[in-house]
Structure formats: C-alpha cells, structure tokens
Amino acid sequence: MSKKKKMIFLLFFCWLLWISTYWGIDIHMNGNQTIRLKLGETYEELGATASFFGKNLTITTKNNIQNDQVGFYKVEYKSRNFLGIARTKTRTVEVYDASKPLIRLKGNIIEVVPLDSKYVEPGYTAEDDVDGNLTSKVQVESNVDSTKEGMYEVIYRVKDSSGNETIVKRVIQVRGKIIRYQDKYDKTDNTKNGWWTDNKFDQVRPKGGADINRLKEYSAYFLGPDDKTIYLTFDEGGNDTYLDEIADLLTKNNVNATFFLCGHFMEDHKEEVKKWVQNGHSIGNHTFHHRDTVSYANEDGFEEFQKEITDVEDLYQEITGKPMDRLYRSPRGEWSYRELQMVQDMGYRSYFWSADYRDFDQTYSKEYSLDQLMKRYHNGAIYMLHPKQKGTYEALEDFIKEMRKLGYQFGLVKDISF
DSSP states (O other): OOHHHHHHHHHHHHHHHHHHHHHTEEEEESSOSEEEEETTOOOOOOOEEEEETTEEEOOEEEEOOOTTSOEEEEEEEEEEOTTOOEEEEEEEEEEEOOOOOEEEESSOSEEEEETTSOOOOOOEEEEETTTEEOGGGOEEEEOOOTTSOEEEEEEEEEEOTTOOEEEEEEEEEEEOSOOOOOHHHHTSOOOOEEOOOOOOSSSOOOOOSSOHHHHHHTTEESBOOSSSEEEEEEEOOSSSOSHHHHHHHHHHTTOOOEEEEOHHHHHHOHHHHHHHHHTTOEEEEOOSSOOOGGGGOSTTTHHHHHHHHHHHHHHHHHHHSSOOOOEEOOGGGEEOHHHHHHHHHTTOEEEOOSBOOOTTOTTOOHHHHHHHHHHTOOTTBEEEEOTTOHHHHHHHHHHHHHHHHTTOEEEOGGGOOO
C-alpha cells in the first residue's frame, strides 16, 4: 500500500473514530426544547442528563436569558467524553410580552354632544410596558352623527409590537338640551344617602359609602385607579372663600384641580372662573342653588332638577365660550341611585370622594390641616376639600411637596379611566 493511501486510510479511520465517539455522547433535555416565558417571569431550569454509551457524564449549563427583555435566548448543555470530545445541545427560550397596552381616555367615558353641534374629540393616551408611548399608533373609529339624537360609539384600538391589542370605547350621546322623564326612574331607588368614607389613615384604599362596582353602572366614582395619583377637588362653599388664592397656588406648583361650583357663585366670580379654566383647572357642576336634588328626583320635580344643572351649563358657556366638562357632585353629599341615573342620562359622571376631614371648621390651623391631609393619602385618592377653610389653604403647598417626595402625582378627575 502506498504511503498516500495509508495516509488517506488513517485520516478516514480517525474521522470514523471521532464521529462514533461524538455521536456516542447522548444529551437528553428535560421538558420541551422550546419554552415560552412571560416578560418578568423567572426562568426555572429544567435540566438535562448526559451519557457515553450508557456511562453517565457530567454536564455544564449556561444561558443568556434576560427575562426583562423580549427576545429569543439560548440555554446550552455541554458534555465531554473521556477522549475530550464535546457535544452540545441547545434549548430555546422565548421571552414574550403578554400584557396589553393601556389606553386612557381624556374627558368622559360618556360624552354629551348637543344636537347639531360638532363633536370634538377630548383626546387619549396609550402606553405599553415594553413599547412605551403608543399614542400615535391609536386607531380611532367613529360613527357619530350630531344631526340626529341617539347613542353613538367612538372606538379606540392599539397594538403593541408583540401583537397584543387593546380596544376601548367611548359612548357619545347626541341629545337636545332637555331630556324626558322616563318610567325607569320610578323603578330606581330614590332613598336619600349621605356619602361617607372609611379611610383609616393606613394608606389602604377605602371602601366608601357604596359598592364601587354598582356606582360604576351609574358613571359614579369615589376613587381613581390604583396608582400613585392624587385628585384634588374643592367644593366652593359660598362666596367667602380662598378659592382664587388656592387656584393661583396650584398653578404656581403645576397642579391642576377640579372645582365643583354652584351657579350663584359663578355669577359673582366670572373673571376668576375664566382664569381658572385658562390655567388648566376643571370646573364641575354643583347645581345652581345647592339644593337637595334628591327631593326633586321625581316626575313632579324633574323640570326643576334639570334646570338646576342646565342653568350652570349655560352660565359656564357664557363665561368661557366653551361647553362644560360633564362632572357632577351632589350638593351636601346627599344622593340617591335615581339621582345618579338622571344625571348620567344628562351625560354626566358623578364624583364622590375617598379622603376628607371636617375642614369646614374655620378654626383649624395650618399644622392641624397638614396633619389631617397627610394621614389620609392612598393610591387614587380623591380629596374633597373646602376652600373656605384658611388652614387647608395654608397647608396645601406643603402637602403637595410632601406627596411628590413620596412619588405621587396630581390629576384631574375627568381623566379617571378604568
């Protein structure tokens, strides 16, 4: 046999030996070869075993998994036989985004558009835990015909990069100025209730004076979402108040709040109301005369009931040149489900509160007021305050600064969305 042939034979033999010893290494992965892992979920190693012609071998494992980032990752299992020949098997781990984007609607979930007027979109935002701001990706579909009375929908859709889709709807009610008394009102409970909150100074979100889910059926709220946002609201409480000073203080500290005002107050403070709206504050309807609206929530009193609300709308339009935000708070905190139903049918959302103290007592000091405000905070808290009390006014700036140190921001109740 020639030298050349011997060399070829030797190489072929070595190749056969390597192949047989390589394939003789058997690596068995426990579980599936491909695993899907939700973003943020902890990867639990399933393990693997290795042998060489029935003899157990040691095995090393390494991976590059980052469970906080979407992507495809590898888990590598490697083992060597007694000749030093190594074999590797790989498991694929997909970290995927399972959560949908969040769409927050500005304005009201139910918007009222006067007959024959133009519907103006109140706006929206969209956020995703992976993709960030998706507002520009939102698709909006609308069938609103403001020339015909009726209920319409505006549909908002957005998808994240993983294909998760969120759909949110806003109801648009096109109606004339006056609504009719309906038979369903007589079937709705008109028992007068007083609002209360069981805030226990422990930062736990309170239950409030009624079932939160039942209230939502009437577009009524006393809490915002469970995040670090505080909603400041003020019930005007008569002409002798610190409301203008409070509004200026809030503007100075880049905080917007909601002022629930009566018509008689707005008549006497037209320039202030205009300024507050220009500075980004929101005005809510507290009826014209601050009467017991529950006693008017019947067929005989229905015309007066509506007038208490629509007269405030007309006055607001006259002062600002804009339609009023459809935000309502019952006078004196006295309410019934029938009242909430009527107000809802007029296109309003009702707002109670989850944090308050007896700040109508004008003897309270700044120190006492600040202590009371700080005791009552919790996620999504809606504060109900009276601008007539000097202690509340004096404590407000310190309260804002302390809450921001705790990581809280401030919002408007009209932007609350669930």
